[in-house]
Amino acid sequence: MILIQAPFLNLQALLDGIMVGAIFALAAYGMALVWGVMNIINVCQGEYVILGGYITFAIYKAGIHPVAGLPIAFITLFLLGYILYRLIVFRVVDKDMFISILATFGISITIQQVMNMIFGSQVETALSGFGTIFFFDGNITIALIKLFSFVISVLGAIAVIIFMKTSKMGRAIRATAQNARAARILGVDTEKVYTFTYALNAAICGLAGSLVAMTYTLHPYIGLPYTVRSFMIVIVAGIGNIPAVLVSGLGLGAVEEFSSYLIGTEFRIAVVFILLVLILVYRSRKLAKKREYLK
Amino acid sequence: MMSFDKKETSALTFLVLLGLLAPTLFPSYRIQFSELWLFMVYASTWNIQGGKMGYNTFGNIMFFGLGMYICASTQIAYSFPLAEWTEAGGVKTFVHTVEQYFIGLPLGLVLAAIIPTIVAAFLGYFILGLRGHYFAICTLGIGIASGELATSMTIWGGGQGMTVPIWPKVDGQDVEFLGGSVNFFYTLSFILFLCTYFFLRWLFSTRFGLILTAIRDNEDKAEAMGVPTMRYKVSGWMVSAFFMGIAGAIFGNINGYIEPTEVAFAGATVGIYMVLMAILGGKGTLWGPILGAFIFQLFKEFFWTYFLGWQRVALGLLIVLIVVFFPEGIMGWLRREKPEWFGEIVDKKARLAQVTIKTND
Numbered sequence: 001m002i003l004i005q006a007p008f009l010n011l012q013a014l015l016d017g018i019m020v021g022a023i024f025a026l027a028a029y030g031m032a033l034v035w036g037v038m039n040i041i042n043v044c045q046g047e048y049v050i051l052g053g054y055i056t057f058a059i060y061k062a063g064i065h066p067v068a069g070l071p072i073a074f075i076t077l078f079l080l081g082y083i084l085y086r087l088i089v090f091r092v093v094d095k096d097m098f099i100s101i102l103a104t105f106g107i108s109i110t111i112q113q114v115m116n117m118i119f120g121s122q123v124e125t126a127l128s129g130f131g132t133i134f135f136f137d138g139n140i141t142i143a144l145i146k147l148f149s150f151v152i153s154v155l156g157a158i159a160v161i162i163f164m165k166t167s168k169m170g171r172a173i174r175a176t177a178q179n180a181r182a183a184r185i186l187g188v189d190t191e192k193v194y195t196f197t198y199a200l201n202a203a204i205c206g207l208a209g210s211l212v213a214m215t216y217t218l219h220p221y222i223g224l225p226y227t228v229r230s231f232m233i234v235i236v237a238g239i240g241n242i243p244a245v246l247v248s249g250l251g252l253g254a255v256e257e258f259s260s261y262l263i264g265t266e267f268r269i270a271v272v273f274i275l276l277v278l279i280l281v282y283r284s285r286k287l288a289k290k291r292e293y294l295k
Numbered sequence: 296m297m298s299f300d301k302k303e304t305s306a307l308t309f310l311v312l313l314g315l316l317a318p319t320l321f322p323s324y325r326i327q328f329s330e331l332w333l334f335m336v337y338a339s340t341w342n343i344q345g346g347k348m349g350y351n352t353f354g355n356i357m358f359f360g361l362g363m364y365i366c367a368s369t370q371i372a373y374s375f376p377l378a379e380w381t382e383a384g385g386v387k388t389f390v391h392t393v394e395q396y397f398i399g400l401p402l403g404l405v406l407a408a409i410i411p412t413i414v415a416a417f418l419g420y421f422i423l424g425l426r427g428h429y430f431a432i433c434t435l436g437i438g439i440a441s442g443e444l445a446t447s448m449t450i451w452g453g454g455q456g457m458t459v460p461i462w463p464k465v466d467g468q469d470v471e472f473l474g475g476s477v478n479f480f481y482t483l484s485f486i487l488f489l490c491t492y493f494f495l496r497w498l499f500s501t502r503f504g505l506i507l508t509a510i511r512d513n514e515d516k517a518e519a520m521g522v523p524t525m526r527y528k529v530s531g532w533m534v535s536a537f538f539m540g541i542a543g544a545i546f547g548n549i550n551g552y553i554e555p556t557e558v559a560f561a562g563a564t565v566g567i568y569m570v571l572m573a574i575l576g577g578k579g580t581l582w583g584p585i586l587g588a589f590i591f592q593l594f595k596e597f598f599w600t601y602f603l604g605w606q607r608v609a610l611g612l613l614i615v616l617i618v619v620f621f622p623e624g625i626m627g628w629l630r631r632e633k634p635e636w637f638g639e640i641v642d643k644k645a646r647l648a649q650v651t652i653k654t655n656d
Binding site: 228266270284 | 351421422424425427428429431432433435436437439440443444447563567570574604605607608610611612613614615618619620622
């Protein structure tokens, strides 16, 4: 009811949702990459996001403008992803999927705790100092930093698509995703492709996290919701359907924003997880129906 | 029929002796021993899904937390209004008499077994249609969502949590029923472990156990052969929920204090411990999870205190180490190294001549 009575609130929720959704979509790109190429569900996705955020926050604390954190988080997380792949993840690439889920879950617990020890468990934000624009006599507000992060997310997503389409590495990645064995036979160094993909995923997450730090809040233990959001976005979009990731990311952001207007922000995390269960159940029902039809 | 071979008999005798003697031999470690028996229950029931059925779940913690909350609120609500109890901080204001306590507790235990079982039946019908990693992530979501929802339940004290009724007193003295609070819950945990063990042992030896294995090996084929797989999967989950509910109820009483995300729906500790213990011991076997729980509890009690503040880091690294380097578990390793222990006849020459073919895809 409240939605019909308050058109401005509607528009506000939609705008906020779309702008936060772009960040989710950015993290989801990384997950889609790793999932598609290496057949691994990277559970520590959210921890990479939060870690990227904390790096930006550290830069902000050091007195530098947090926007400088974007490239630094990107590069640091790229290196971290590289190291973790070389240490751990390459051992689980062609194993049972549950093994990789558990292994990355272990990594995520470790990163969480290390962040908790370094940065403390209070909620933090890196203030960008950007202003806010008002529309309709202040009924609609857009924080410029949200707009900025939206633009950066979309640009990042487009850059990933262009990279995958045009560069040599992008071609190798796509070939490996289609058929790793055939790619290997044709001379693609798949191990290198895997390493690069995983590191790139971490770097993308770092970029998203940097935006999260400036736009929203950071806390050591809120990584998992980001993982689950990425997972949801990827399965709604369909694995391998890169452009749809952006659309479903924006959709998820809008749904979340509306739900927190309707039933309260304290349920936000619960909504994310319940939505996950609902989407998965709906999907399996649909598949079951298709199976019955085939019978 | 049940027949025990020599190794199993000796292992079981060891556990029973340990269970009976531990309270007298190590009186100051009774709580740790109760935890040990409960750990064995967690790992063994996780093993029904993760090991036998091939459905790796992170969601069994939900039944644990549900059982804990249901038992505690029944214990309280049997005698006092629940909302006032949580508001007043529980034990400070209200005191259970002996009679109230010992009627409320069994009632709570029974409900803590039944309600999670019903929830498992209902939920399982919806989500056990998911396969593989979708199921794993979905149950991970369920475990966390239940914790978040419990946080918003004001009648259970929300994020603050609630206290569990304390052991009743007569004239300022603890009641000497079965040796007082700690011994009483120790005995309950031990009995629960024995029940779980014998029930699962029987279950795995029946057609039901065979069907669970068939589902793990090839679900579509099992379905094609006329097995109503969904019914079996749901029943398997109900068994887990039943024992996890009781285990949660007992643990709530041992702990004395319930809180949604760290105690009851503790996906990052107990929820992952049970997976770890089952994998460490060797999933899919009856004794693997028990062995894994034993080793894990020993490790946890001896070394956890040295990792002050680093426990979670140690846990994360332990998960990575076990999963990456030792996914077959102790039982799997033994089976590979000493097949004759498992009653397999081995031709040494043929074994040496074996060539493993490694595929990459």
